[in-house]
Amino acid sequence: xxxxxxxxxxxxxxxxxxxxxxxxxxxxxxxxxxxxxxxxxxxxxxxxxxxxxxxxxxxxxxxxxxxxxxxxxxxxxxxxxxxxxxxxxxxxxxxxxxxxxxxxxxxxxxxxxxxxxxxxxxxxxxxxxxxxxxxxxxxxxxxxxxxxxxxxxxxxxxxxxxxxxxxx
Amino acid sequence: xxxxxxxxxxxxxxxxxxxxxxxxxxxxxxxxxxxxxxxxxxxxxxxxxxxxxxxxxxxxxxxxxxxxxxxxxxxxxxxxxxxxxxxxxxxxxxxxxxxxxxxxxxxxxxxxxxxxxxxxxxxxxxxxxxxxxxxxxxxxxxxxxxxxxxxxxxxxxxxxxxxxxxxxxxxxxxxxxxxxxxxxxxxxxxxxxxxxxxxxxxxxxxxxxxxxxxxxxxxxxxxxxxxxxxxxxxxxxxxxxxxxxxxxxxxxxxxxxxxxxxxxxxxxxxxxxxxxxxxx
Numbered sequence: 001x002x003x004x005x006x007x008x009x010x011x012x013x014x015x016x017x018x019x020x021x022x023x024x025x026x027x028x029x030x031x032x033x034x035x036x037x038x039x040x041x042x043x044x045x046x047x048x049x050x051x052x053x054x055x056x057x058x059x060x061x062x063x064x065x066x067x068x069x070x071x072x073x074x075x076x077x078x079x080x081x082x083x084x085x086x087x088x089x090x091x092x093x094x095x096x097x098x099x100x101x102x103x104x105x106x107x108x109x110x111x112x113x114x115x116x117x118x119x120x121x122x123x124x125x126x127x128x129x130x131x132x133x134x135x136x137x138x139x140x141x142x143x144x145x146x147x148x149x150x151x152x153x154x155x156x157x158x159x160x161x162x163x164x165x166x167x168x
Numbered sequence: 169x170x171x172x173x174x175x176x177x178x179x180x181x182x183x184x185x186x187x188x189x190x191x192x193x194x195x196x197x198x199x200x201x202x203x204x205x206x207x208x209x210x211x212x213x214x215x216x217x218x219x220x221x222x223x224x225x226x227x228x229x230x231x232x233x234x235x236x237x238x239x240x241x242x243x244x245x246x247x248x249x250x251x252x253x254x255x256x257x258x259x260x261x262x263x264x265x266x267x268x269x270x271x272x273x274x275x276x277x278x279x280x281x282x283x284x285x286x287x288x289x290x291x292x293x294x295x296x297x298x299x300x301x302x303x304x305x306x307x308x309x310x311x312x313x314x315x316x317x318x319x320x321x322x323x324x325x326x327x328x329x330x331x332x333x334x335x336x337x338x339x340x341x342x343x344x345x346x347x348x349x350x351x352x353x354x355x356x357x358x359x360x361x362x363x364x365x366x367x368x369x370x371x372x373x374x375x376x377x378x379x380x381x382x383x384x385x386x387x388x389x390x391x392x393x394x395x396x397x398x399x400x401x402x403x404x405x406x407x408x409x410x411x412x413x414x415x416x417x418x419x420x421x422x423x424x425x426x427x428x429x430x431x432x433x434x435x436x437x438x439x440x441x442x443x444x445x446x447x448x
Contacts, residue, residue, distance in 0.1 A: 032189075073183055073254075
């Protein structure tokens with residue numbers, strides 16, 4: 001067996017390359033840096049919000065290779081080579097996506113803190129192109145917490161987006 | 169791993185370990201990420217059952233037709249783990265090696281008599297029966313220089329039905345009590361049963377047909393409730409802010425009866441399918 005590589009110091013930056021919202025981005029990150037902090041602080045993509053920072057609230061949800069994931073529970077070095085999509089990637093050429101329009105029309109947010117996480121989770125659902133009942137939508141969204149809306153308007157927004165066949 | 173037995177931790181999907189780091193409950197000097205070992209993410213047939221690499225993501229296993237067909241109990245239990253955005257990163261092996269006393273997968277592998285393959289770079293591989301793997305709160309039979317590499321689950325026996333039931337405070341939370349059950353029904357009577365509870369002790373609690381008073385009897389509500397009562401009486405579940413010991417015991421009684429009933433219904437459904445499918 002090869003000699004194991006020397007362990008990396010937590011302060012030593014590791015080069016990473018990944019695609020974020022379609023653009024190739026690279027950086028050098030400390031191994032302990034989370035994906036959320038990398039997006040917000042190195043790439044200035046502050047649309048991804050950090051609530052609890054231990055995986056409970058869902059505000060920091062982004063898509064990693066098409067699957068929803070908590071960016072606070074991923075180290076940036078773990079997504080080296082991955083395709084990441086954030087809330088900033090939803091609108092196309094300055095126009096709201098069908099999902100964003102549906103959420104706006106149904107007043108699917110109030111203070112807006114949880115919204116980026118909800119939208120990325122819902123975006124993943126829409127892309128699965130499954131027919132979902134309202135109860136199933138609530139189950140799928142149970143990992144995202146909202147303290148304002150009581151969820152009614154969010155679920156209405158999702159049902160509207162599902163009904164319009166929106167996937168982008 | 170050899171070098172960092174004391175201060176290193178193995179990183180699988182990170183959905184339990186990263187929160188521990190964020191809360192400073194774990195402060196390892198070194199993380200060893202297993203993600204680049206492609207062999208650990210294999211999912212395939214193994215004899216009549218399946219072999220699941222330790223790094224197979226829970227979401228991948230949940231969607232796998234092979235898992236649904238060969239390990240329906242696993243497929244059922246995976247849906248109870250946290251939320252889709254957690255399962256997309258969380259791994260089957262990570263959950264087992266973490267050994268949370270309220271986790272679903274330990275109860276599943278013990279019920280199904282899975283074999284857990286572990287490996288060290290010094291001594292190579294060894295196989296541990298699932299029932300011997302869990303030794304207490306967050307503690308397993310893994311030695312400091314070993315990792316879990318593979319989970320081998322035997323195929324479902326004939327005329328056997330499976331079910332997984334749990335109750336948690338909120339959707340996606342750890343179970344206050346969870347029950348995995350396998351029941352075989354042949355010619356109208358129970359020919360075998362195994363069930364395993366989670367959330368009621370420091371490790372999964374197993375019970376088999378003879379202990380449950382189920383062998384050779386006809387499946388009906390009364391015998392399942394009696395089995396639930398027998399198990400609940402021997403449990404000493406913890407009290408915490410989610411529920412008292414007494415409440416957990418009551419949940420165990422109800423969930424055991426419910427899990428046995430739905431598993432036996434599926435077993436009989438299986439028999440009927442077989443009969444219908446048989447040549448006249």
